[in-house]
Amino acid sequence: MTEHSDDLLVSLSGVRFAYGEREVLRGIDLTVRRGQVVAIMGGSGCGKTTLLRLIGGQLRASAGQVSVAGHELGGLSRDALYALRRRMGMLFQFGALFTDMSVFDNVAFPLREHTDLPAEMIRDLVRMKLNAVGLRGAEALGPGELSGGMARRVALARAIALDPMLIMYDEPFAGLDPISLGVIGQLIRKLNDALGASSIMVTHDIHESLEIVDYVYFVSDGRIVAQGTPDEIRASADPFVHQFVHAEADGPVPFHYPAVPIGESLLGEGGR
Template sequence: MTAGKNAPSQAVLRFTGVTLGYNSFTVLRDIDIEVQRGQVVAVMGGSGSGKTTMLRAATGQIVPLAGHIEAFGQDVARARGEALRKLRQRMGVLFQQGALFTDLNVFENVAFPLREHTRDPEAEILRKVLDKLDAVGLRAAAHLKVSEISGGMARRVALARAIVLEPELVLYDEPFAGLDPISLGIAAQLIRTLTDRLNCASVLITHDVAESFSIVDRVYMVGQGRLIASGTPDELSASDDTYVRQFIDGAPDGPIAFNYPETDAFRAWMSAHGGTP
């Protein structure tokens, strides 16, 4: 694993005592995480553990019920309008399904953020887009339609689009989901290489242990509504915590129960429908 480089003392992204939820349902409580420039950090946990909720909070889509979220030293929850737009411009997001525009070719998909957020002349847009496509190995695919490329290639095009503005923070939502082993390995090494090249901070929302552990500097593991563990991949691999071991080993038995836990909201719903929880 390659360590992050040139990390300053101030975090690019910091959660301090953060509680997140929707209406009366609390998803995560008292979360503390910190991501430095040059680091690749993984946020891991089972399905429904709140990983994507953390990504939404980092980009200001939802506000914390308690605690503070800072991006580039600014309180994300207090940012409104133009201030929030400027914060988001300093971030890149790779969505789980890529979210490419099917009516645009590869080049125009990557060029889209430049056309939306800059006044760069066409020659500069051409240079920047081809540079980022070259970084993901797809410079010669610039002319192709989205329907003419594979799923793994589409994920790389989406990655090129996420970094074309050279953001200071890149957030990846399940970047390895649905990829074949070769494409998965390529995607993992690209994330590490591009983080080092741009000297940005990268956060992976993932449940893929093997590929993530091979490239990240630090891991935060969430589950059961809280931060279960944090540390380097080596530290977590050596952990004897029952939740950590169940997740890393993929064991069917452990603290992660098969049945979704009952909540007050569920009991209220059952009562309103004449049922017994």
């Protein structure tokens, strides 16, 4: 299938997926257009990271279609899938840097692995990517010498090393202090725009995300339960969105695990 002439880069239609008997996704419809930064939000275990793996081709949908750049992933050969994946970048949770490599070699890794560029050109490209994230002076350091925010920026430089058309982020703000969180958020937006790429971000950080994304999907119980622009999400009266945005302890996602009434439990009725 050839690439579409319009601006649609990623499309999921009726996507279902199960780990064994446990169905995680129950009919997902989702689109990402070229140039967009899109956030996927929802509670832990709702299937957000599974969506990234389906889009990246690490998993195949049980039903429905996953298309990237006009290619339906389920119909691609192994070689064609790998060729498409080389046009994607991934920032893993907590960065996932190679601990036995320097900052320079971490960023150079995808260039050495997937291209035949001469060493001098790889050197210049790595320094350009590190400069873009403010860490050109840290190229000789090891991952153990980096702060959490610096490590995340190195991982971001590695994710954009091949100038991908699509960049995916799995919890890019996890464990960061407020300054580092703001820096990473602005870099995600600026680098996406500079590369002319699209970005998909799985995150729990609602406030930082709404400052930089173009569109938000909320996932709950394996389905898209709400979606919209940042302004629409902020103004939403949907109970699930309101609970998530305002970090309320109780709501559609209940505080209490199902149990008999406390009175019955204390009186011994229904207790163990």
